[in-house]
Amino acid sequence: MGEKIKKKVKTIKIDLEKCNGCRACEVICSAFHASPKYSSNNPARSRVRMIRDPIKDIYVPVYAGEYAPAECMGRDVYVIDGKEYGECDFCRAVCPSRDRFKEPDSGLPLKCDMCEGEEEPLCVKWCITDALTCEEREEEVEEEEKPADMDIALESLVEKHGLEKIADAVARMSKKG
Ligand code: SF4
Ligand code: SF4
Numbered sequence: 001m002g003e004k005i006k007k008k009v010k011t012i013k014i015d016l017e018k019c020n021g022c023r024a025c026e027v028i029c030s031a032f033h034a035s036p037k038y039s040s041n042n043p044a045r046s047r048v049r050m051i052r053d054p055i056k057d058i059y060v061p062v063y064a065g066e067y068a069p070a071e072c073m074g075r076d077v078y079v080i081d082g083k084e085y086g087e088c089d090f091c092r093a094v095c096p097s098r099d100r101f102k103e104p105d106s107g108l109p110l111k112c113d114m115c116e117g118e119e120e121p122l123c124v125k126w127c128i129t130d131a132l133t134c135e136e137r138e139e140e141v142e143e144e145e146k147p148a149d150m151d152i153a154l155e156s157l158v159e160k161h162g163l164e165k166i167a168d169a170v171a172r173m174s175k176k177g
Contacts, residue, residue, distance in 0.1 A: 019131035021059040025123035044104045047112040064101035065092030067109040
């Protein structure tokens with residue numbers, strides 16, 4: 001068993017009734033994570049994506065979660081207040097079955113980092129309807145070793161292009177250096 005440590009946990013509460021689908025959350029998230037910061041914005045690079053169907057009055061902000069190397073074998077349909085939501089609408093996984101939460105140029109997985117370094121998540125700050133609100137609490141958890149972001153990125157590249165191609169590319173790059 002690992003050691004117990006105190007951890008600050010931020011929760012973003014999403015009120016679907018208040019979301020009007022303006023996509024300000026996508027804009028600020030992609031701008032904050034642009035390189036250099038705020039140099040561009042492209043919702044395809046955002047770590048929060050809007051599932052929108054204005055005809056059915058459906059607006060669901062979904063946050064990028066864990067990388068999943070394989071697609072799951074099941075699908076869920078939610079019916080809430082008479083509105084039917086799509087099979088993968090609430091799912092946060094970066095999964096091979098779709099393009100959501102993948103960096104459009106490289107295909108690398110994106111993950112919400114709660115705007116590391118910022119006092120408050122920027123999507124929450126920019127949501128003028130208060131569909132997004134943030135709460136913080138302290139929890140005692142067991143220390144666990146998580147794979148580094150670099151490992152996850154490499155795993156997804158190998159998944160996409162195959163180990164041989166990645167090894168070739170690295171060998172070419174090291175020769176250039
Ligand atoms: S908390 Fe920050 S990183 Fe996460 S989706 Fe919102 S703006 Fe993006
Ligand atoms: S900024 Fe708020 S209201 Fe606008 S799409 Fe995002 S969650 Fe919805």
